Amino acid sequence: MERDFLKELEFLGVTARLKRLSDNLSYSIKDLYQQKDLDIEPSWHLVILLLKKQESSTMSEIADLLQLSQAAATKMLNKMIQKGYLISVRDEKDNRKKMIQLSDKAKLELPKFEKVWNAGQSSIRDILQSNTDFLNNLSDFEDKLKEKSFQQRALEHL
Amino acid sequence: MERDFLKELEFLGVTARLKRLSDNLSYSIKDLYQQKDLDIEPSWHLVILLLKKQESSTMSEIADLLQLSQAAATKMLNKMIQKGYLISVRDEKDNRKKMIQLSDKAKLELPKFEKVWNAGQSSIRDILQSNTDFLNNLSDFEDKLKEKSFQQRALEHL
DNA sequence: TATATTTGCTTAACCAGTTAAGTAAATATT
DNA sequence: AATATTTACTTAACTGGTTAAGCAAATATA
Known part of the structure; x- marks a missing residue:
């Protein structure tokens, strides 16, 4: 070792x-x-799966659900639009908002993507098979940080 | 929730x-x-603690121990040198190598740094207090990936 | 109704990492 | 002794995040 x-x-x-x-x-x-010749970046699956579930969403809402800054969401989503996976339509009621949806290209390629994502999912399942508590431990860590940030905790120790 | x-x-x-x-x-x-007015970046503590332990090291060795690419190590270490925390001396036996050591400035500020790092350490300890398996589970995950990469596992599921 | 504030998205400048290509010194090979 | 290969570090172009500042549309307020 x-x-x-x-x-x-x-x-x-x-x-x-x-x-x-x-x-x-x-x-x-x-x-x-x-x-596997998929022309996508890691993390894009989050957006695609979200929009498969709920059809249409604004940039801010996506940023929120993925817990990214709005700036990060803008960059990622605009790149996905540019690659042809998403379409954006201005909301008629609120002209600031951009409604984001899957493009036909994305819908067409979805099965191919999902095959690979499912394989990835199985890999994580494999890895965690003998490690059944990992997800709970991870949740616990996340919850603790939500309760009180690392920074705040450290300040209290100083 | x-x-x-x-x-x-x-x-x-x-x-x-x-x-x-x-x-x-x-x-x-x-x-x-x-x-806390520490003019350092997160992750620099790894280098400083390493060089506190073993006095002197080459760029490659640091990259290795921190499991970074050499390019990443170069950038980080050169920035730390530029900030005055490290000094680099060409190895007389092998002129390609740069021996990296803590500067006097770093040694002087070390106690101040360590106070904050210890507070951080305590915070992690707090967070993991009721989550005693976390470190073991994390090691298990790391070990599994070392055995066989995520990618390789996924390919076997395709 | 005019003005001030908030909200949604964008842009710029920064962070840390990657891979790929390049340079120079040391080592191995022929 | 000349040449080829490996090793140590650097640089460039890309990834994906952050915060801060800015613009324009919607909403709240005076």
Whole structure:
């Protein structure tokens, strides 16, 4: 077993390990898409699945549900529009809003996408098979941070 | 309780949740540093703690131990040098290598840094107090990915 | 009714990471 | 001894996030 400096750091390494894990998965998904000739980015599946479920949504609402800043949502959604996966229609009642929907291209390619996403889902299931508490632990971590931010907790320790 | 779309996605949302959690922590740490007037970035503590432990190291070795690409290490380390926290000396035996060490400034400010890092460590400890398995579950996830990448697993499901 | 505030989206400048291509020094090979 | 390969670091172009500032439309207020 080789040395793992981040593990050596124990509590001081947790943040970095979470980042490493998250990055590892993202780049792995990117590779997978490339290999399967899907011209999409990791994280786009969130938008597509959301719009499959609820047909149409505004940029702000998508930002909200995905817990991104509006600026991040703007960039991602405009790129998806530019790639032809989404269409945006100005809301007639409120001219500021852009209603976002799946394009015909997206609907057409959806089955191909879902095949790959389901394989990804199975992989996560595999990984967590012997690790049944992981999702609960993750939720617990999320809940704790929602209760009180890391920053606030740290300030109280100073 | 408000809606959490990422949780609704179950296994398809895990990656995004890990990213969200990791980002949340990073930006929280950034805020904390700003508030405590520490002119460092999140993740720099990894380098400083490493060099406190082992005095001197090359860029490649640091990249390796932190599990970053060499390009990422170059950028980070050069910025830290530029900020005056590190010094780099060319290895006399091998002129390609740059030996990296803590500067006097870094050593001087170390106690101030460590106070904040310890508070951060305590916060993580708090958060994980009722969640004793988290670190083990995290290790398990990491180990599983080391055994076989996400991508490879997904390909086997296709 | 005119003005002030809020809301929805955009843009700019920054953060941290990646891969790919490039340079120069050390090492291996022929 | 000359050439080819590997190694250490750098740079460029891209990913996807952030905050801050700005614009225009809708809404609230005086």
